[in-house]
Amino acid sequence: MMFLSLQHRDPMLKKRDDFEDMLEERRNSSDLRYALRCYTPVLYKGLAPCKASMLKSMVLQSDQLHHVIGQVSRETGRAADDVQEEASAILEEMAHCLQLSTVRFFAFTLSKVFKTLFRSICVNEEGIQRLQQAIQEHPVVLLPSHRSYMDFLLMSYILYTYDIALPVIAAGMDFMGMKFVGEMLRMSGAFFIRRSFGGDKLYWSVFSEYVKTMLKNGFAPVEFFLEGTRSRTSKSLTPKLGLLNIVMDPYLKGEVYDINVVPVSISYERILEEALYAREMLGVPKPKESTSGLFKARKVLSEDYGSIHVYFGQPVSVRSLAQGRVNRCQFNLVPRHIPRRPSEEIQSFVNDSAYRLVRAQEENMVLKPWVLLASLLLQNHHQDQTAGQKRGMVLEELTAQAVWLRDMFREYGAFLHWPDHVPPSEVVSSSLSLHRGLVRVCEGRVQLAVEQGFTVTPEEELLSQAVIVLSCASYRNQGLHVFLRPALLASAINAASSNLKQEVFNSFSFLRNMFSNEFILCPGATVQDFEEACYLLVKTGALQVTQQELLVTERGQRTVAFLTSMLDPFLQGYQVRETLYKMFSPCLVRLCFPGRLRYTEVLSSDLQKNSLAALLRLGAVQKIKA
């Protein structure tokens, strides 16, 4: 039934480009000259760039907007001019006003900042070349992963450096709150959208027309974050479909021949917002974006954040995605400028595409050795808690296990940056030293830096411990996509009552379904995922597949145990949720004390949110409005 089609999917065979460090040149030549240099990007079909004001008037004169203005005016009894005014105001609030001078300013300052913060910023130049090609062929959508505030400035910085058309970037309105900075961002190509505008027809219309006008005329690549917001956990978030729907629309309606979507994977060796995110997830509210806040964050400038890897993926043609999936004739019978809800066919197409694109991002995320170490240390930390052993792992043991895990990750096709010419012990120790805020080496044992006895209340102590654990967990999560499917299978094998293939599949399917809010698991792809997991485990010799059964091999025991315990924290999170769904996190904190909960991670609001969503979806919980 399986494996036949899988050979070509072997992740090991995936060829990836080499990286160049773009900071190297910055360290050797003048930043000022760099910021002032001649910038002449090639545009789509050799177009001349379009002024922001012209763009606005194109939007305001568009058929779609005219139609909606008429509609709103009829429905509300307001004068059409009045509604037109409003539309114009919305556009004013939204529109970017990209100015090269601002970009140059950023190019200069960011050069300075990046050089102090990071050891290197590595970019795959072949990807850049592909992007350049793609921009000339068809309108381009850039889809970077989103792990840090840094992301979009970094993107523009890179594109400026390589003389590529600067993107316009969809940003949340909250940035606008930052007075001066908001305007600066606007002038560097950001346009601002409200976080929610559910029923506001006019707003939606202005917004979608604005994006489409830029895109289909090829004025600039459109950039947005498929995940909608920064992932605080380093897990990819369930993709948001609104903007993707909008950017695919011109292709589906035949207004452009094709659209190239370019997934970009930005991986940080150390995330700037590391501790911030952990606190946020523990319920310490997110600080409001403000300029003064930004300045307070200056102290981050003095630390070492390692390197950044930015990988521009293979451009994905929307046309080829839609091939055989969407019948474009459905737009033949209604004028294309009249907004309509996308058909079910289109919704499911956009949804599947979104998952594919997020997976494309994940695939090219560079994983640092620290990801492996964090995974191992976390597992060890949890075991210590229950077993009451001496805390931490012996350094040599950690190194040995890391090497074992490294090989496994490679077999699973991970994009692992483990320097092979350096002895493993050095790799491990340099990795540990970069993350000294999270780990400590004490008497030859490596342990998580969970302080004890300094804080006043037990709650506070738990919270500060949780910050460390959640930070580590977020690094572990970076590698989640690599082992997720095998881990689901390993857990399924453990949970199933027999080795029968069908039984294991059922339990795999149950787990997969339960976790579909938690991880990137494309709806309807259960069989493919199962096959992929089987394939990987068989390939690494951990599993034997017969006609009827799945058997874990002798040497596979270790792998399966490891994989199972990788998923354990999540599993327990969902169990806790199931029993305590009515309580709030404070109760949960108290619950932790008697040692009833092994995993501090359960405290993560992200996990709680996802599990509640899953339980709602599965009908285990009902929402009752008070």
Next chain:
Amino acid sequence: MASNSSGGGSSDRQRIAQQRLRIIAGHLQGPVDGDSAILAAECKAQGSKTDVCREGKTVPRRRQEIMKWNGWGYSDSKFLFNKKGQAEFTGKRYRLSGMIIPGLKDWMEGTFGANLQHKTPATPLLTSSAVQPATLNKAFLEELKSTGIPFSHDAEDRVFRAHGHCLHEIFALREGKFGRVPDMVVWPNCHNDVVKIVELACKHNVCVIPYGGGTSVSSALECPPEETRSIVSLDTSQMNRILWIDEKNLTAHVEAGIVGQDLERLLNESGYCTGHEPDSMEFSSLGGWVATRASGMKKNIYGNIEDLVIHIRMVTPRGVIEKSCQGPRMSTGPDIHHFIMGSEGTLGVVTEVTMKIRPMPEYQKYGSVVFPNFEQGVACLREVAKQRCAPASIRLMDNEQFKFGHALKPQVSSIFTSFLDGLKTFYITKFKGFDPNRLCVATLLFEGDREKVLQHEKQVYDIAAKFGGLAAGEDNGQRGYMLTFVIAYLRDLGMDYYVIGESFETSVPWDRVLDICRNVKARIIQECKDKGVQFPPLSTCRVTQTYDTGACVYFYFAFNYRGLSDPVHVYEQVEHAAREEILANGGSLSHHHGVGKLRKEWMRDTVSNVGVGMLKSVKDYVDPDNIFGNRNLL
């Protein structure tokens, strides 16, 4: 088309008419048939009908005597590269005949990467032994003989009627390959002959495929290979008389086998015209127009075939279908004419048609407008359509086609003309800033009273000016129309040098015109690349008709197939993909070529299940034994 192929840049009606006559004189000289296999029997003129004009017919029974058996058009007219390596058009029939076309070689080499050294000549002669022997139905044959209707089962005659002019059909002929061909050809002389033939066919269960001008580009004339019965090709070419002209009501009653050029010429002699001028009018027949829902170049004044037809007589296995009067419009249930028009030979044979006629126009004038780009051109055409002031014909060529038209300029006779041309080019590209790689040209044809034409012309040029259009002279306009008929000859030249191509059409709402043009052209280029075509293809389009709500768009597509093992298959895949793209962009399955067998697979999506069911039930009633078994449409 006759008008394009003749008039010498003059707008003087007299001169055009004279030139027409001169060309037609050439047609007259075609040898009279003397084949012993053909039994000649004249139909008596029926009842009170007066035979207005009988002489000067273009199409002999043995078509191969004047036309190519494996290419387009007249045997004496073709493009070739002479000893000096210059392109030349032979013969005397057309304005371009006997002229040198200096730009064509460079254009072919530049556009296709073609090379004069790499030739792919056609099989020169038809080898009769390669043709399947005829499956004859003896009983049918015997009874047919007794009617005295001429017939033949000569291989050449049969092969000639086994194809239209799709690329794959001509390509196979050039290679000397023949599939299923009709087993015999009959030439009825009048309506009653057809009645007899159809009766006999029903009686003896023989398959009948009507054949008019043979210009189909939808595989409609291909014999279904699975057909086991004897196939009779019913060639209507000898039913070519104008039976009467009614000057009071401005109608003419015509036998359906008449070809366009004869119909126009004969009517012109009486001072009338139908104004129906499809690009194939030299060879296509009235019956064919009705059976495929044809469209003419000058439909803006005269209308398409459905607007021109007043009365149709069709012989079906169930008997003769016709209306009882000639009222200009009727409310008598669904119009039965619309079962006939577009039936593509699946229901019966159209034998006689009453058509509207008009007095010949007093004045004709060509014109052309250059636009800075295709978008502006389309916007202008849309505005012209909106104001309902379209001239007799208005067509917009894209940039590639403009260049193509340029390459077809015959050698200029004087230094002065070439100097003038240079000056024009300079004015448009340098002074007006038009990008020679983006500009495009609209060609125009005005017809009517002299004064009204001039007035109309001004109106159209004023609109054009609003869209950045510059008047570019009569000559450019006329050459544009000339391109329409020589393009079919050009394909034969291409095929001598590894280049294959074809055109196809669609109709589309105005708001989709630009999108469909862009996307289909891009799709063709991409598909060629994906299918391993080694050279960039020619992928170009033009808007050829305007309507209130949309336009007719033509695509031309050709490529150099060196290095491909099965070029026709590649070609068909690309055309298939292009059609899918057309449909996905809101275009129709066909504007006027019809469905035939080539586009059958999309019929259900086009007209819905119920629609197909309706058509099927008509077929089942009219022709339960599938006597008209060409299997087109459904």
